[in-house]
Amino acid sequence: MTQLVMSVPNKGRLYEPTMILLAESGICNGGFDERILSIDTAIQGLTLMLVRAADIPNFVESGAADLGITGLDMVMESGCDVAKLLDLEYGATKVVLAAPPSFSSAKDLKEGARVATELPRMATEYFRRLGIRPRIVSVSGAAEIMPKMKVADAVVDIVSTGTTLHMQGLKILDVVATSSAWLIANKSSLNAEDKKEAIDLVKTILGSTVTGRNKRLVMMNVPHEKLKDVVNTVPAMGGPTIARVESTPPMWEVYSVVDNARIFEVIKAAKLAGARDILVMKIEKVIP
Numbered sequence: 001m002t003q004l005v006m007s008v009p010n011k012g013r014l015y016e017p018t019m020i021l022l023a024e025s026g027i028c029n030g031g032f033d034e035r036i037l038s039i040d041t042a043i044q045g046l047t048l049m050l051v052r053a054a055d056i057p058n059f060v061e062s063g064a065a066d067l068g069i070t071g072l073d074m075v076m077e078s079g080c081d082v083a084k085l086l087d088l089e090y091g092a093t094k095v096v097l098a099a100p101p102s103f104s105s106a107k108d109l110k111e112g113a114r115v116a117t118e119l120p121r122m123a124t125e126y127f128r129r130l131g132i133r134p135r136i137v138s139v140s141g142a143a144e145i146m147p148k149m150k151v152a153d154a155v156v157d158i159v160s161t162g163t164t165l166h167m168q169g170l171k172i173l174d175v176v177a178t179s180s181a182w183l184i185a186n187k188s189s190l191n192a193e194d195k196k197e198a199i200d201l202v203k204t205i206l207g208s209t210v211t212g213r214n215k216r217l218v219m220m221n222v223p224h225e226k227l228k229d230v231v232n233t234v235p236a237m238g239g240p241t242i243a244r245v246e247s248t249p250p251m252w253e254v255y256s257v258v259d260n261a262r263i264f265e266v267i268k269a270a271k272l273a274g275a276r277d278i279l280v281m282k283i284e285k286v287i288p
Contacts, residue, residue, distance in 0.1 A: 002194050006067035007051050007067070008050055009069065057080035072181075078121075092180045094177070098156075098173060099173055105173055114154075116151060117138065117143055122156065126177075144168045212284055215260060218256055234258070240254050240255065
């Protein structure tokens, strides 16, 4: 039996949404205690290992874990050589350059200017691309306070809304990178005959669950004479499905998978075209 280990965050901003995704996908149940170090799953042979999100790229690269879920920013900062399999579409953040209002762009950071960051690798690479050589000050947290404490002139920091930076009197000068949670894999495991199929299964389960979150199943009854008009208003992945309803007068059932962002637009158009008895349902998974 193939044995797979997938490392997932044991705390922090990615912990809860990762546990929710794993529960929604059916890989394992919710209600975990973050003090637990490993969890068995519904997939035979797959074990979850709970570790610090920042350590996951190293675990995956070394082969201690075959798969991992962590932030793309942590993968980039680690410099680890791993396969990026799937954007899980949560935990969206930006890595930004921020400084007091006296700075208007990165070019204002003269050689020797101090930049505080928890991401020294990413910061160094960013400034290298710009041809700027500031002094990188590595910190383990609260980088945004460093300019006020005169420890640094600017910061490279992870932000979700930018509110904390603003509260410390800093403004965003540039976006260094964007990030979200990703499924990553050890390259050797990905190519191993005894593991590739199991890894593909995990990727398919997670990917279909993420896709399903953004889709809705729309069902409606349509009078025969209105069918063509209604069908023209309904988008679909491959085309709407149509089935005859045993009724008098003649009626058709039309159903389709629709992007959640367009659901109200589609409902309005379908009703105006003559549809009625419209149902909208969540979709658990969409498997191509």
